[in-house]
Amino acid sequence: MNKISIKGLSVRFGDKAALRDVNLDVYEHEILSVIGPANSGKSTLLLCLNRMVDRIYGSRVDGKLLLDGQNVYSIEDVEELRRRVGIVFAVPIPLPMTIRENILFGPKLKGRLKRSEADHLVESSLKAAFLWDEVKDRLETFALRLSGGQQQRLCIARTLALKPEIIMFDEPCSGLDPISTAKVEEALKELKKSYTMIFVTNNTKQAARIGDRTAFLLMGELIEIDRTQTIFTVPSNKKTEEYVTGRFG
Numbered sequence: 001m002n003k004i005s006i007k008g009l010s011v012r013f014g015d016k017a018a019l020r021d022v023n024l025d026v027y028e029h030e031i032l033s034v035i036g037p038a039n040s041g042k043s044t045l046l047l048c049l050n051r052m053v054d055r056i057y058g059s060r061v062d063g064k065l066l067l068d069g070q071n072v073y074s075i076e077d078v079e080e081l082r083r084r085v086g087i088v089f090a091v092p093i094p095l096p097m098t099i100r101e102n103i104l105f106g107p108k109l110k111g112r113l114k115r116s117e118a119d120h121l122v123e124s125s126l127k128a129a130f131l132w133d134e135v136k137d138r139l140e141t142f143a144l145r146l147s148g149g150q151q152q153r154l155c156i157a158r159t160l161a162l163k164p165e166i167i168m169f170d171e172p173c174s175g176l177d178p179i180s181t182a183k184v185e186e187a188l189k190e191l192k193k194s195y196t197m198i199f200v201t202n203n204t205k206q207a208a209r210i211g212d213r214t215a216f217l218l219m220g221e222l223i224e225i226d227r228t229q230t231i232f233t234v235p236s237n238k239k240t241e242e243y244v245t246g247r248f249g
């Protein structure tokens, strides 16, 4: 089943085209890896799905974006859309608060939480992000004292606390060491059972490890989308083959 359907999506920033006539679907509970060299439109694609692109001066979006069959541009409550479609960025930016407060910040904006509800939310979100065991004895510690990898998992936990349906990741491991990266990847594999995920990465090996399917973008165009194994072993397009074998990009 399609969680997201993108039809004829084109995005311009002023007179510059960032995406051209992109058509792709994201299935429920899959991880879709999105790869491509710099400036290929990967981040722009994510920013369209929760309409953060609307905030960019001079942006223009054409085409159709459907979430559970509903046009994303006919959704009136954009904040609710952004809760449903969460995003985790490359650089983890915890709020200057404790670990616990970081998790509860978003949910509390929607209303008061009972102590027991808050405790449960903190624990379940941290467990799902594979961070609980490392921080359960120090939830009142200032979040900025965590390591980079822990901060990134905290940002994932913070997104999960809002109970999203889709989680988009924009190069979430680019600043992490291999061990922290492995932990984030482990968390993602577990999350797949409950969420639909789009995973943008510059790292083709990581895309191959993580994605059920992989989409290859180049200069704003979707060159190919297929099962990850196919993209990395027998892609149909020559450009895809050149990119995944490291001949350019």
Ligand SMILES: Nc1ncnc2c1ncn2[C@@H]1O[C@H](COP(=O)(O)OP(=O)(O)OP(=O)(O)O)[C@@H](O)[C@H]1O
Pocket: 013, 016, 017, 018, 036, 037, 038, 039, 040, 041, 042, 043, 044, 045, 056, 202
């Ligand atoms: N805020 C903006 N204003 C103007 N142009 C932008 C803006 N954001 C992106 N672009 C342009 O849109 C195109 C696609 O950029 P995008 O950031 O989506 O690429 P990307 O694939 O995520 O690249 P990277 O791998 O470097 O993150 C680029 O040509 C970029 O210069």
Ligand SMILES: [Mg+2]
Pocket: 042, 043, 044, 170
């Ligand atoms: Mg980007």
